[in-house]
Amino acid sequence: MDLDHLRREYHKDGLPLEKLDDNPFKQFEIWMADAISFGLSDPTAMTVATVDSDGQPAQRIVLLKQFSEAGFIFYTNYGSRKAAAIERNDRVSLHFPWHEMDRQVHMKGVASKIPRSESLKYFLSRPFESQLSAWASRQSERINSRQFLLMQLESVKKKFADGEIPLPDFWGGIRVVPTQFEFWQGNVSRLHDRFEYRENENTDWDVSRLSP
Numbered sequence: 001m002d003l004d005h006l007r008r009e010y011h012k013d014g015l016p017l018e019k020l021d022d023n024p025f026k027q028f029e030i031w032m033a034d035a036i037s038f039g040l041s042d043p044t045a046m047t048v049a050t051v052d053s054d055g056q057p058a059q060r061i062v063l064l065k066q067f068s069e070a071g072f073i074f075y076t077n078y079g080s081r082k083a084a085a086i087e088r089n090d091r092v093s094l095h096f097p098w099h100e101m102d103r104q105v106h107m108k109g110v111a112s113k114i115p116r117s118e119s120l121k122y123f124l125s126r127p128f129e130s131q132l133s134a135w136a137s138r139q140s141e142r143i144n145s146r147q148f149l150l151m152q153l154e155s156v157k158k159k160f161a162d163g164e165i166p167l168p169d170f171w172g173g174i175r176v177v178p179t180q181f182e183f184w185q186g187n188v189s190r191l192h193d194r195f196e197y198r199e200n201e202n203t204d205w206d207v208s209r210l211s212p
């Protein structure tokens with residue numbers, strides 16, 4: 001399929017350096033608030049890229065559930081492919097593709113599991129069905145049919161019929177502590193605005209404009 005006729009101009013307001021906060025976490029908070037009020041359907045959806053032991057990158061979308069200067073947290077199955085990759089190589093990258101706003105944010109960072117007590121707090125806040133699904137799915141494992149999955153669900157429903165559903169020991173949060181951020185704003189004539197924040201030895205952030 002030839003797709004080269006599909007093109008559009010990017011002409012939002014642009015991003016001057018003066019508009020950027022010195023602190024990339026604050027800048028991210030401003031952009032996340034913009035993305036939510038803009039009405040993006042999944043503003044918290046981000047791509048997480050990991051690298052396997054053979055150097056092969058892999059990516060998938062997850063939902064960002066919390067962020068602060070301590071890091072960016074998503075929840076997943078600790079037996080999944082992404083969790084196994086992180087176990088071997090804790091370097092990851094995150095990407096927020098906010099197309100409709102002509103914006104994207106990239107981060108590079110280091111991933112680790114969060115304490116079980118924090119995962120438990122979040123798990124208990126999830127809808128009942130999501131709690132059951134966490135138990136029913138051994139994420140990333142090969143299965144023979146959807147029927148198998150439904151049977152697993154029925155069996156966990158029976159198992160936890162009376163009472164609270166406990167946090168599975170194979171499920172929880174992963175925190176990514178960023179060491180680098182890039183904020184990208186589309187601009188006219190493909191001369192987009194890009195700003196990179198890199199952590200320096202004073203645990204402060206140096207900001208540089210990058211060529212588009």
Ligand SMILES: Cc1cc2nc3c(=O)[nH]c(=O)nc-3n(C[C@H](O)[C@H](O)[C@H](O)COP(=O)(O)O)c2cc1C
Pocket residue numbers: 042045058059060061062063064074075076077080081082083139140
């Ligand atoms: C919009 C969207 C949100 C998702 N959110 C999550 C999530 O928060 N956690 C998760 O483990 N998988 C999530 N998934 C599924 C993942 O993309 C992926 O299929 C799954 O985690 C297995 O990945 P892995 O085999 O590379 O570990 C989401 C998928 C989509 C499309």
